[in-house]
Amino acid sequence: MTTATDLFQELDVQTPAGNCRFCGANLQHTFVDLGMSPLCETYPSATELNRGETYYPLHVYVCEKCFLVQLDEYERAENIFSDYAYFSSYSDSWLRHAESYCEKMRARFGLGKDSFAVEVASNDGYLLQYFVQRNVRVLGIEPAANVAMVAVAKGVPTMVKFFGAQLAAELVETGHSADLVVGNNVLAQVPDLNDFVGGLKILLKPNGVLTLEFPHLLKLIERNEFDTIYHEHFSYFSLLTTVKIMEAHGLRVFDVEELQSHGGSLRVFACRAEAESHAVEPSVVRVIENELRAGLGTVDGYKKFGQQVKATKLALVEFLIKAAREGKSVAGYGAPGKSATLLHYCGIGKDLIEYTVDRNPHKQGRFLPGTHIPIYHPNRIQETKPDYLVILPWNLQNEIMEQLQHIREWGGRFVVPIPRATIL
Numbered sequence: 001m002t003t004a005t006d007l008f009q010e011l012d013v014q015t016p017a018g019n020c021r022f023c024g025a026n027l028q029h030t031f032v033d034l035g036m037s038p039l040c041e042t043y044p045s046a047t048e049l050n051r052g053e054t055y056y057p058l059h060v061y062v063c064e065k066c067f068l069v070q071l072d073e074y075e076r077a078e079n080i081f082s083d084y085a086y087f088s089s090y091s092d093s094w095l096r097h098a099e100s101y102c103e104k105m106r107a108r109f110g111l112g113k114d115s116f117a118v119e120v121a122s123n124d125g126y127l128l129q130y131f132v133q134r135n136v137r138v139l140g141i142e143p144a145a146n147v148a149m150v151a152v153a154k155g156v157p158t159m160v161k162f163f164g165a166q167l168a169a170e171l172v173e174t175g176h177s178a179d180l181v182v183g184n185n186v187l188a189q190v191p192d193l194n195d196f197v198g199g200l201k202i203l204l205k206p207n208g209v210l211t212l213e214f215p216h217l218l219k220l221i222e223r224n225e226f227d228t229i230y231h232e233h234f235s236y237f238s239l240l241t242t243v244k245i246m247e248a249h250g251l252r253v254f255d256v257e258e259l260q261s262h263g264g265s266l267r268v269f270a271c272r273a274e275a276e277s278h279a280v281e282p283s284v285v286r287v288i289e290n291e292l293r294a295g296l297g298t299v300d301g302y303k304k305f306g307q308q309v310k311a312t313k314l315a316l317v318e319f320l321i322k323a324a325r326e327g328k329s330v331a332g333y334g335a336p337g338k339s340a341t342l343l344h345y346c347g348i349g350k351d352l353i354e355y356t357v358d359r360n361p362h363k364q365g366r367f368l369p370g371t372h373i374p375i376y377h378p379n380r381i382q383e384t385k386p387d388y389l390v391i392l393p394w395n396l397q398n399e400i401m402e403q404l405q406h407i408r409e410w411g412g413r414f415v416v417p418i419p420r421a422t423i424l
């Protein structure tokens with residue numbers, strides 16, 4: 001017979017968290033629990049507003065064995081990335097970042113007309129176009145057909161595929177081994193991490209170079225960037241854990257650069273473990289030492305994050321409620337994926353942020369997921385002259401403030417929500 005005590009015990013059982021996607025250990029330590037949120041890159045149109053939307057948990061765990069910070073794959077990657085609204089070329093600073101990368105890689109590794117560069121998750125050709133201009137042969141691999149079509153139209157050959165070990169083997173068999181493999185902001189979005197990293201190694205020529213850029217977990221923690229956690233990002237990496245993952249797949253990390261992009265990213269350079277060139281640079285040890293000092297080498301080091309995040313929420317909501325009580329108008333700028341996490345976790349809707357704007361025409365006329373805050377063309381700001389403009393893609397705040405200096409004419413002020421609500 002089931003007693004009341006048994007029932008309570010059953011109810012007390014935690015949601016099963018599953019196993020680490022890299023090392024397979026049982027996940028039992030919470031990094032942060034951000035509640036429920038819809039998929040962040042699905043922007044409903046006006047006719048879709050009366051339909052229901054599916055919310056998924058944003059409960060992030062840290063693995064006690066390899067310290068990979070991770071989220072379950074609540075929605076299959078195929079369903080998320082096959083028709084994606086993100087076009088890299090809509091950000092000027094990101095284009096400059098891509099061009100400067102291509103020039104640096106060309107100079108450092110002597111890439112020329114006999115070289116072959118592959119970018120995994122090549123988006124709309126925003127990066128490979130600069131190699132094309134430098135006469136380097138390229139191939140983009142991009143799962144979203146609508147985005148890949150834009151790349152092809154620009155003269156960047158692109159395959160519409162998800163990358164993994166099998167595709168890498170097929171490419172090598174058809175003579176497509178690479179001198180340079182680029183993966184920018186893709187590693188976090190890979191559900192089968194081992195298959196993906198295994199594929200990267202297969203694709204590399206014996207002395208080929210792999211570069212991966214991803215948001216740095218250390219910066220995410222230090223700068224409170226909890227809104228970069230969303231369902232499309234399954235994993236969050238320190239260099240410490242990245243080195244372990246690379247080593248498990250016969251790759252050796254030989255250099256790392258700390259970048260300002262996406263709130264603080266790493267650019268990791270790796271090669272085959274047995275490669276004759278590419279001596280390990282002191283930067284690798286330096287970054288790992290910083291991570292160890294910040295506590296990323298023990299599970300306890302990850303556990304303070306939840307409190308920090310809550311403090312950020314309270315400050316932002318306090319500011320918005322005060323503005324509303326004073327009768328000030330508040331609009332948003334940008335409709336990045338990260339806004340879904342921020343707005344849902346903080347419980348902010350149209351009552352506190354009237355509308356937002358975005359330069360991407362694919363988002364204009366649509367609505368933010370869940371909150372249904374409308375997205376307009378940036379001209380709307382000039383028309384309505386809001387008192388406060390909340391910059392949702394805070395990683396582009398300098399670029400946005402430069403473009404929108406004219407809001408000062410009517411006394412408009414910029415607000416950045418993270419690391420702590422600040423009026424600029």
Ligand SMILES: [Zn+2]
Binds near residue numbers: 022064065068
């Ligand atoms: Zn693990």
